[in-house]
Amino acid sequence: MTTVTHPLVTHVRQLASGVLAPQAERVDQEGVPASHVAAVKRSGLLGVSAPKEYGGAAAPGAVARETAEILSGACCSTWFVQTQHHTPVQLLAQSDLPVRERLLRPLATGELLxxxxxxxxxxxxxxxxxxxxxxxxxxxxxxxxxxxxxxxxxxxxxxxxxxxxxxxxxxxxxxxxxxxxxxxxxxxxxxxxxxxxxxxxxxxxxxxxxxxxxxxYERWSVADRTKTVNASPAVFGIAEAALGLLDEDVAGSLRTRLDEVRRRAYALADHPVPNEHLAERLALRTQAYEVMRTATTAAVVAGGGRSMTLTSKAQRLAREGLFLLVQGQTAESRRAHLNALANNMP
CATH class of the missing domain: 2.40.110.10 (Butyryl-CoA Dehydrogenase, subunit A, domain 2)
Incomplete structure (x- = not known):
């Protein structure tokens, strides 16, 4: 993935490598600690897409996606806790109701989660x-x-x-x-x-x-649908982390496939008309799942018996990948995924 030159990307990489990844297996078993949340709040990440006038970064979508990939690949549990935060921020930024003035700034600056x-x-x-x-x-x-x-x-x-x-x-x-x-x-x-x-x-x-x-409901569901047909950056983040556990001769072809699916998925995510190309978006969402599943399976196979221990990174990533298969799932995305699985059976 092409690195986006943005301070938030740098900060999140440091957070991921220095705090989240070294503790990910322990957190998986014991729970996301308050110290992780405090570190995320300090990073500025909670205002990644928030308006600058309210203390946010107003960063491009590419920055939000890359930081999500970095976090999910380092500690998917911490990523999932903080990713909930961004929808309330977006709703407040679009609202003209009084609650905007009360909550948008403390949410954008990380004072509140x-x-x-x-x-x-x-x-x-x-x-x-x-x-x-x-x-x-x-x-x-x-x-x-x-x-x-x-x-x-x-x-x-x-x-x-x-x-x-x-x-x-x-x-x-x-x-x-x-x-x-x-x-x-x-x-x-x-x-x-x-x-x-x-x-x-x-x-x-x-x-x-x-x-x-x-x-x-009918009006809201149109906008909601555009969110649930796109591939999640976390899927790419987990896949990247799994590929990092493999020898390059095994990982190389998978990484090429991952890069191609991600490139196409993100191009559609940036499309100026969000409710166009829905079938292609769903197809790429499913393809991203398949690349992730293959990568995490390969990591488990490469780890051998060690992959069955709860301290195994490969085993953790495989379970997190299973979770992402149903995260943000709707009847439409479920049907598209099941159809793709049925059609690809040998």
Whole structure:
């Protein structure tokens, strides 16, 4: 990948090599420590795409992608905790509601870390979380199946759906409070370290001033679709890390394939019309998965029996790769991936 000459890329490389990568196997077993979050906050990464007037870097998309690759390849758990933060920042930057002035600067400068609790709205017309107008604000009831970063995040972006099919996105503190109860941290096959819980909402009340977006589901889903058809930089980051465990005679052809898929995927990510070439984007997303799967499998094979130990980097990367297969998955992306797997069977 062509290195983007930007201070954030330099800072994140130093963070990755000096802090994250040396501790990745321990973090995988013990959990993302608060010290990692503090280091990410200090790096400036949390404002990578935020407006400069609010303390962000307003960096190009290529910078955001490269820093995501570096972080995910060094410690996927830390990457996944912090990647939640960027959607709330983007929503605030696009909003003209009062919450923008209250939260955008502390989120862009890294004073606060945000998490997200809205993937469940993709289940529409089912409504895992219902939003009801109440007392100059909104009452939220239901279950958030996944919330990452519990105990690490400062604020969270929650979403619910009204009876009329309108989505309501609003902020609240990321802590137990009246109407909001977390589960115990989940034990997962990969990324247990991210402190992922489910949330039970029973009459959680959020003021109108906490709302960052209200939109009909149909309108919101058009923009959301463009995010979930593109290949994730983390997939390339994990693949690169796995290739680093192989002899060059094995890694060479895989790296050539990886570079080509990444080049094409990122060219479409930068396309001026985000909802064009959707089929090609989905195809490249699937191809990126396949390169990652091959690279992590090769790393496990090369490691032999050592790959079965929990201290093995190859084994960790293989499990993280499995996680990325379903991260950000929608019915459409799942169907495209399954079709590609079925058509490629020997």
């Amino acid at each position: 945000a998490g997200i609790a809205y993937a469940h709205v993709r289940a529409f017309p089912r409504r895992p979380v219902r939003a009801t107008p109440e007392r100059g604000g909104w009452r939220l009831d239901g279950t958030v199946p996944w919330y990452t970063g519990w105990g690490l995040n400062d604020v969270m972006l929650l979403a619910g759906v009204t009876d009329s099919g309108e989505l309501v996105f609003a902020f609240t503190e990321a802590r137990e409070q009246p109407g909001l109860r977390p589960s115990a941290p989940m034990r997962l096959a990969a990324l247990t370290a991210t402190r992922t819980v489910s949330l039970e909402l029973e009459g959680l009340w959020l003021a109108d001033g906490a709302v960052v977006l209200r939109a009909p």
